[in-house]
Amino acid sequence: MHIDILTCLPKLIESPFSDSILKRAQAKGLVTVNIIDLRQYATNKHRTTDDYAFGGGAGMVMMIEPIDNCLTELKSKRTYDDIIYMSPDGQRLSQPLANELSLKKNLILLCGHYKGVDERVREHLITREISIGDYVLSGGELAAAVVADAVVRLIPGVLSDETSALSDSFQDNLIAPPVYTRPAEYKGWKVPDVLLSGHQARIEEWRHDQALERTQKRRPELLQKP
Template sequence: MHIDIITCLPRLIESPFNDSILKRAQTKGIVEVNIIDLRPYATDKHKSVDDYAYGGGAGMVMMIEPIDRCLTELKAKRSYDDIIYMSPDGQLLTQSLANELSLKKNLVLLCGHYKGVDERVREHLVTREISIGDYVLSGGELAAAVVADAVVRLIPGVLSDETSALSDSFQDDMLAPPVYTRPAEYNGWKVPDVLLSGHEAKIEQWKHDHALERTRQRRPDLLKKHQ
């Protein structure tokens, strides 16, 4: 997979890709992440990427021309499956959407900032908009990092145990069951006996039952999909 991330604040997003799973995925050559500074695509001497909104109102708006120039250059090099604008009113990021995007080959993540982008960017230049929740961030950089992390970890070969991602919360529209590790007893708090039994069928049934109960208690809305 190849991911290009367009931002006017590249240092804000570099850190998540320099450690842990995202770093290992790049080292293995499974994914290539390219963080692109938008400012060199500005046309004035001040490298401005934003301007005042027509019609007035508070906040600056990212201009269409630098974004279009950047995307035009990128699209001359490869064909993209999706050009995604990180937006608070976009499609909500879910595990099923992350699964879908993990099958793509080339993605662009466009990070908004200030008051957002010129509406013509949304109308003509992007193919999809994604939100990570019903709240507003200072910019799309952190949201883009979240999307990249959720997607990249699903690509075969990224995780040392590929079944790990398949057992995460939300993969089957339920929360994950409780998990334990050594020691088997600590301060009088014991790991459930069934998990120490070695009886695979009973363990799987225990996990299913507790995943279902945890979902019922914490996210009953997810159970509507099963019903």
């Protein structure tokens, strides 16, 4: 997979890709992540990427020209499956959406900032919009990192145990069951006996029952999904 992340503040997003699973995925050659500074595509000597909004109002707006210049250059090099704008009013990120995106080969994630991007970017230059929740961040950088993490970990070979991703919360509309590790008893708090039994069928049955019970208590709306 190839992911290009477009931002006017690249330092905000560098850290998540320099450690842990995202770093290992790149080291294995399973994904390439390029963080691209939109200021390189600005047209004036100050590398300006934002301006005041027509009609007035608080906040600055990201200009269309640097974004279009960048996208034009990128699209001359490869064909992209999706050009995604991180937006609070976009499609809500979910596990099924992450699964879908993990099958793509080339993605662009455009990070808005300030008051967002010129509406013409949304009308003419992107293919979809994604939100990570009903709240507003200072910019799309953190949201893009969330999307990339959710997607990249699903690529075969990224996780050392590929069944791990399949048992994550939301993969089957259930929240993950409780998990425990050593010691088996701590301050009188014991691990459930079934997990120490070595009887795998009983363990899987217990895990399913726990996942179902936890979902019913915490996220009952998930059980209504098809």
